[in-house]
Amino acid sequence: MVSRVIPVEDFDLVIFGATGDLAHRKILPGLFRRFVAGQIPETSRIIGAARTEQDDEAFRAEAARAIVEFAGVKKNDPRLAQFVELLGYTAIDARGEGGWNELKGRMREGAVHAFYFSVAPALFGDIAERLAGHGIADAQSRIVVEKPFGRDLASARALNAMLAQHFDEHQIYRIDHYLGKETVQNLMAVRFANVLFEPLWNAQYVDHVQITVAETVGVAGRGSYYDKSGAIRDMVQNHMMQLLCLIAMEPPYHFDPDAVRDEKLKVIRALEPLEPGDIVRGQYQADGKEPGYLEAAENPDSRTESYVAMKVRISNWRWQGTPFYLRTGKKLRARTSEIAITFKEPPHSIFDDTGAPKANELVIRLQPNEGMNLKVMIKEPGPGGMRLVQVPLDMSFADALGAEGADMPDAYERLIMDVIRGNQTLFMRGDEVEAAWAWTDPIINAWEDSKRRPEPYDPGSSGPEEALRLMHRDNRRWREIRS
Ligand code: BG6
Numbered sequence: 001m002v003s004r005v006i007p008v009e010d011f012d013l014v015i016f017g018a019t020g021d022l023a024h025r026k027i028l029p030g031l032f033r034r035f036v037a038g039q040i041p042e043t044s045r046i047i048g049a050a051r052t053e054q055d056d057e058a059f060r061a062e063a064a065r066a067i068v069e070f071a072g073v074k075k076n077d078p079r080l081a082q083f084v085e086l087l088g089y090t091a092i093d094a095r096g097e098g099g100w101n102e103l104k105g106r107m108r109e110g111a112v113h114a115f116y117f118s119v120a121p122a123l124f125g126d127i128a129e130r131l132a133g134h135g136i137a138d139a140q141s142r143i144v145v146e147k148p149f150g151r152d153l154a155s156a157r158a159l160n161a162m163l164a165q166h167f168d169e170h171q172i173y174r175i176d177h178y179l180g181k182e183t184v185q186n187l188m189a190v191r192f193a194n195v196l197f198e199p200l201w202n203a204q205y206v207d208h209v210q211i212t213v214a215e216t217v218g219v220a221g222r223g224s225y226y227d228k229s230g231a232i233r234d235m236v237q238n239h240m241m242q243l244l245c246l247i248a249m250e251p252p253y254h255f256d257p258d259a260v261r262d263e264k265l266k267v268i269r270a271l272e273p274l275e276p277g278d279i280v281r282g283q284y285q286a287d288g289k290e291p292g293y294l295e296a297a298e299n300p301d302s303r304t305e306s307y308v309a310m311k312v313r314i315s316n317w318r319w320q321g322t323p324f325y326l327r328t329g330k331k332l333r334a335r336t337s338e339i340a341i342t343f344k345e346p347p348h349s350i351f352d353d354t355g356a357p358k359a360n361e362l363v364i365r366l367q368p369n370e371g372m373n374l375k376v377m378i379k380e381p382g383p384g385g386m387r388l389v390q391v392p393l394d395m396s397f398a399d400a401l402g403a404e405g406a407d408m409p410d411a412y413e414r415l416i417m418d419v420i421r422g423n424q425t426l427f428m429r430g431d432e433v434e435a436a437w438a439w440t441d442p443i444i445n446a447w448e449d450s451k452r453r454p455e456p457y458d459p460g461s462s463g464p465e466e467a468l469r470l471m472h473r474d475n476r477r478w479r480e481i482r483s
Contacts, residue, residue: 008420010041010111014103016092016127017118018048019062022146026177027118028063029071030412035083039417042086047106049092049099059089094123100134113141114419121148125162132166142419144173147238148229149428152444153437160430169430173419178239179426180411180418183366183397187246187339188255190364190372197362198251200343203322207359208474210325210340211243214332214481218284218459219306223297230304231281235328237440241268242428243366244324247339248314257424261432268435272313274443281447282307282464283454284331290459293330303447305454306330309467310443311474327467327478331459334483337366342476351386358390368483370408371396 013031015023034040048059064084068075088106092099107113115131117124124145131137143163150156163172178184191198200206213235219226226234245264252259284306286292293306307329314324343360351357361375373394380387397408418426455464462468462481471478 005037005039007039007041008112008417010043011114011420012045012047012107012111013114013116013416013420014047014049014107015116015118016049016094016123017116018059018089019050019052020118022118023048024066025070026410026412027116027416029067030410030416032067032071032073032080032083033409034413034417035086036079040086042082044086044111045106045108046087047103048087048089049103051091051093053091054089056088060084060087063087094119094126094130097130100130100136104134104136107136112420112422113137114144115141116144116416116419118146121145121150121159124159128163128166137166139168139171141167142171142173142422143167144175144416144419146175148233149174149238149433150437151229151233153434153441156433156437160434164430170424172427172430173415173424174428174430174433175415176238176242176428177411177415178242179428180413180415181366182408182414183364183370184243184246185426186370186397187243187364188260191246192251192255201341202318203320205343206322207342207344208323208325208476209247209342210479211240211247211327211338212340212479212481213240213243213328213337214334215328215330216332216335216460218290218296218331219293220291220296223299226306227297227299227302227304231306231308231328231330232440232444236308236310236326237436238428240326240328241436241439243339244312244326247341248319248324250318255425257427258429260425261429265429265432265435266316267314268432268439270314270316270319271439272315273439274310274312276446278311278470279443280307280309280464280467280470281305281454282309282329282457282467284329284459285456287459292459303453307332307454307457307463307467309463309470311470323474325471325476325478327463329457329463333460333462333481335368336481336483338479339364339366340479351388357388363479369396370398371400 015027017023031040031046064080067073067080073080090099090103090106092103115137117127119127128143150159191201245267248267249263252263282305283293286295294300294302297304309327312324312326341362345359346357349356357377363373365371373392375390375392377388377390380389415426455466457464462478468478
């Protein structure tokens with residue numbers, strides 16, 4: 001398969017927070033890989049901006065170290081030396097005046113200008129104001145903002161309103177890195193580029209949907225952030241909600257930013273409020289070797305959930321009566337993200353001597369081992385009657401696509417290139433983020449008003465027992481968590 005790398009336009013990208021963790025782990029390595037792939041013009045400039053006083057050379061050395069560590073490239077790789085030539089650095093005081101004129105002097109006329117806010121949300125306003133005030137950003141510039149985008153509806157609205165003072169919606173790229181994952185985009189390809197699935201993709205044929213994002217890591221190292229957030233704010237309001245939307249939405253009329261986002265928004269607006277019995281929260285315990293959640297978060301009284309499972313209903317014609325079960329958690333048995341669509345059983349079995357056919361199931365594995373698995377019924381070979389057996393039609397994208405499939409770009413690579421291309425399809429619109437908070441706010445508030453504690457679960461398990469009951473009472477079972 002021939003790789004189709006289309007170079008983007010010449011650009012100046014400013015990374016605020018360039019000395020931070022996200023820049024080191026994701027943004028700089030992602031840009032490096034796109035450079036190596038030939039997508040970034042050699043005239044482009046990447047300007048680090050942060051509080052640390054340092055010069056271009058020191059930042060280049062810092063970036064090279066990060067890229068060696070996180071992109072798995074050798075220190076003496078000649079492409080690394082070429083890439084860091086694109087980098088420059090300006091020390092910036094986000095809340096003062098230092099550095100802004102210098103930054104303005106670095107921006108080239110005629111290039112696409114993008115500003116990546118890889119900083120705490122509390123600084124978004126200061127940076128936006130100074131970019132506009134110093135005439136550094138104009139009506140053609142783009143800004144990229146990271147999650148968390150607010151911590152409730154009120155704060156998300158305030159953030160949107162503040163950004164709107166300086167930028168139009170078409171200039172604002174709100175990142176949800178799940179949308180940049182190759183297999184997440186594949187959800188749209190599977191649904192809307194095949195005729196096989198879509199006619200069955202509704203409550204008449206789908207019994208239920210399970211969306212699982214399981215992680216093996218705990219919260220150690222970021223406990224103070226996580227403890228104020230919890231799984232609902234950290235994962236459900238954004239990543240899980242996006243997955244749910246892509247599975248449940250109507251076909252957009254075109255693969256166009258607003259057409260796609262309009263359809264996602266309709267799904268979020270059709271979510272029914274959760275009933276108290278439809279949600280289970282969990283907190284992982286210590287396991288003798290590693291601390292439990294409470295120690296990791298350094299908050300012995302914390303009621304913050306490191307696991308959540310919920311039964312979600314979508315009130316519209318397509319999905320009335322088909323529940324979507326969502327679960328996500330830290331310190332679980334395996335790292336895996338998948339979506340499983342369980343179809344209904346055939347309405348009538350003609351094979352009366354060998355048991356009823358089992359329901360078909362389509363599993364889309366998002367990570368790791370990206371691929372698809374469709375369970376179908378066939379006849380067991382041999383004489384002795386019509387014995388039925390369910391077998392998987394299993395496809396690994398890596399195997400199916402050869403070398404290109406094995407080399408899945410990281411979500412950030414794709415998303416940053418989309419910013420330069422000016423394509424907002426895989427970014428969240430302001431109204432989408434607000435609608436997602438409008439649905440999660442009452443869930444969070446009801447918990448804060450209650451005196452309940454999360455259910456304990458063992459690290460390396462599948463989550464709390466209580467979550468199993470959420471399914472059992474509907475005569476259903478969670479799929480096993482395994483990678
Ligand atoms: C982040 C969350 O947005 O997504 C983290 O803040 C989580 O808590 C991470 O670990 C998961 O992302 P991925 O790409 O590893 O599935």
